[in-house]
Amino acid sequence: MTEVTELDPAAPEKLESRVRAILDEARRQGADAAEVSVSEDVGLSLTVRLGETETVEFNRDRGFGITVYFGQRKGSASTSDASADGIVDTVAAACSIAKFTEEDPCNGLADADLMAREVPDLDLCHPWALSVDGARDIALACESVARTVDSRIVNSEGATVNTHQGCRVYGNSHGFVGSFRSTRHSVSCSVIAQDAAGMQRDYWYTVAREPSALEDAEAVGREAARRTVARLGSRRVPTGRYPVVFAPPMAMGLIGHLLGALSGGSLYRKASFLTDSLGRRVMPAGYSVVERPHIPRALASAAFDADGVATSDKAIVDDGVVASYLLGSYSARRLKMRSTANAGGTHNVLLEGVSRAPEELLRTMGRGLVVTELMGQGVNLLTGDYSRGVAGFWVEGGEIVHPVDETTIASNLRDMFAGIAASGSDVDLRGGIRTGSVLIDAMTLAAA
Numbered sequence: 001m002t003e004v005t006e007l008d009p010a011a012p013e014k015l016e017s018r019v020r021a022i023l024d025e026a027r028r029q030g031a032d033a034a035e036v037s038v039s040e041d042v043g044l045s046l047t048v049r050l051g052e053t054e055t056v057e058f059n060r061d062r063g064f065g066i067t068v069y070f071g072q073r074k075g076s077a078s079t080s081d082a083s084a085d086g087i088v089d090t091v092a093a094a095c096s097i098a099k100f101t102e103e104d105p106c107n108g109l110a111d112a113d114l115m116a117r118e119v120p121d122l123d124l125c126h127p128w129a130l131s132v133d134g135a136r137d138i139a140l141a142c143e144s145v146a147r148t149v150d151s152r153i154v155n156s157e158g159a160t161v162n163t164h165q166g167c168r169v170y171g172n173s174h175g176f177v178g179s180f181r182s183t184r185h186s187v188s189c190s191v192i193a194q195d196a197a198g199m200q201r202d203y204w205y206t207v208a209r210e211p212s213a214l215e216d217a218e219a220v221g222r223e224a225a226r227r228t229v230a231r232l233g234s235r236r237v238p239t240g241r242y243p244v245v246f247a248p249p250m251a252m253g254l255i256g257h258l259l260g261a262l263s264g265g266s267l268y269r270k271a272s273f274l275t276d277s278l279g280r281r282v283m284p285a286g287y288s289v290v291e292r293p294h295i296p297r298a299l300a301s302a303a304f305d306a307d308g309v310a311t312s313d314k315a316i317v318d319d320g321v322v323a324s325y326l327l328g329s330y331s332a333r334r335l336k337m338r339s340t341a342n343a344g345g346t347h348n349v350l351l352e353g354v355s356r357a358p359e360e361l362l363r364t365m366g367r368g369l370v371v372t373e374l375m376g377q378g379v380n381l382l383t384g385d386y387s388r389g390v391a392g393f394w395v396e397g398g399e400i401v402h403p404v405d406e407t408t409i410a411s412n413l414r415d416m417f418a419g420i421a422a423s424g425s426d427v428d429l430r431g432g433i434r435t436g437s438v439l440i441d442a443m444t445l446a447a448a
Contacts (some may be wrong), residue, residue: 006127007042007165012179015040018082019171022066025091027173031068031098033109034091035172037306038064042165046135048143049158053136068094072103109307110329110339115176116310119303123296125181126210128163135161138187138217145221146191150229157190157201159221163211176308184299185211189224193232200231200403202373207430209297227372230393234405236447237394243368243421244409244443245361247392248428250371251351251438255289257413258282259346259433261381262316262324264331273384273414277322282417286353289317293347300432306344314340316349351435355425361439363398364422369445370395370437371409384413389448411443 008014019036026034040062047055067076068091075098079090143159164184171177188205204223206215215223246254258274266272274282283289293311295301304310307329315323327335328343356364375389387410393400411419424437 006129007040007167007181011040011167012169012181015167015169016171016177016179018064018087019169019177022064022087022091023171023173025088026066026068026095029068029091029095031070031091031095033069033173035067035109035308036064036170038062038167038169040167043163044130044132044135045160045162046132046139047158047160048136048139050156051140051143054158056132064090066090066094068098069108070095070098072105072107073098073101074104074107075099075101106330106333108329108333109172109174110309110343112174114309114329114339114341115174116178116304116308119178119180120294122180122294122298122301122303124183124209124301125165126183126297127165128183128185128211130161130163130211135163142187142189142217142221143191145218146189146225149222149225150193152193152195152229152232153191153225154194154199155192157192157203159187159189159217162186170304170306170308172308174308178304178308180303183209185209185214187214187217187220189221191224191228193225193228195232197233200228200234200405202227202231205430207299209299213297231391231403231405234391234403235394237369237404237407237445239446241442241444243365244440244445245365245368245370245395245424246438246440247370247372248424248426248436249430250374251435252428252431252433253374254416254438255349255351255433255435257379257381257386258289258417259316259326259349261384261413262322262326263342264325264327264335266381267325268331268334271382273382273412274322278325280322281320282322282414283317283320284418284420285320287317287320287420287423288315288352290315290350290352291346291348292350293341295348298348299430300346300348302347305339305341305347307339307341309339309341309343311341311347346432349433351423351433351438353423355423355427355436358424358426358437361422361424361437362395362400365395365439366398368395369393369404369407369409370400379413381413386411386413386416406448408446408448409443410446411440416440416443
């Protein structure tokens with residue numbers, strides 16, 4: 001069958017030219033300044049379930065986001081219409097909105113001296129010439145292994161193969177226009193197991209910029225099955241305060257809450273438990289949270305942020321102390337600070353510190369809970385209060401003894417970060433936050 005239509009190799013140059021034309025049009029319509037962001041994406045997603053193809057989805061999308069400024073009045077409009085008339089109309093719509101909005105002294109482009117002067121090649125684009133038949137074969141192989149590796153696997157939620165190519169362009173009236181192409185590919189599988197005590201489900205996935213960096217489909221299926229079967233026979237835990245290990249995918253979310261509390265939007269709204277925390281200790285000495293935007297082929301690498309500001313390495317938490325907030329140009333002005341090149345988010349955040357093998361973390365914990373799944377939205381960034389449903393494994397004498405479900409954990413994020421007792425060497429590279437397991441010294445556990 002037909003392969004995925006690849007993104008035009010000349011897309012960056014064509015879209016950059018279009019961005020310059022839009023900026024000229026904004027100037028022609030009277031705007032004092034303007035900025036334009038463009039995205040173009042193509043991709044294929046195929047899912048099989050119980051040995052049959054369930055869905056095949058192709059996508060091709062392109063969108064223009066246009067923002068204009070009249071003094072410090074701002075208007076924004078978007079379109080997928082790349083025609084000359086469509087662009088003129090969209091710019092006119094943005095200008096009309098701006099003329100009827102209130103002035104905001106913090107509005108405007110990022111400072112010109114912060115623009116990215118060079119855009120390094122971060123090796124983010126590795127297309128996968130994958131046909132529908134090829135994607136189906138990979139998904140079938142993944143699911144087949146998952147369904148047959150253990151007789152207790154009784155059903156499947158399917159295996160999915162995704163391949164995606166994209167191009168991003170940003171330009172503004174400072175004369176900055178930057179672009180990059182990227183790819184993202186993944187294979188995932190989810191299955192259901194059953195025994196006399198009931199049913200459990202779990203999953204596994206692999207994701208990378210390069211197809212060759214993906215785990216084998218069969219390995220993904222085996223891991224999905226292993227994780228699912230391991231959850232059979234789950235029990236509740238005794239109520240009390242115990243050490244808790246967040247497995248790497250869960251630890252990513254934990255560090256994500258820290259980043260959210262240090263983001264400009266939360267800080268200038270006074271909606272963060274870390275307001276006015278710059279220079280204050282939030283983690284034990286020896287632990288740092290750093291941003292590394294230029295790691296080749298990493299999933300969150302970027303040479304510039306959503307305002308065109310050049311990215312660079314920095315410490316967010318340095319030896320346990322808050323060293324930087326996460327600011328775009330608008331939130332920086334609200335806080336009377338300078339942008340930290342974090343408009344649109346962070347770019348490859350790493351937890352650094354003395355790491356231990358996962359087995360050593362369990363021995364250090366002695367008796368407690370390993371969290372492998374979190375449920376619910378019980379996180380309040382204003383107060384730091386934290387309460388989530390969990391599943392995982394109970395540990396006695398430094399060894400896993402049985403799976404756990406129908407349990408809640410509770411604490412406060414301030415206490416949790418201050419109570420980091422150890423981190424693991426099992427670093428998960430499948431996202432924009434890279435961390436191993438994290439051991440918290442004590443949290444309250446109770447039956448759900």
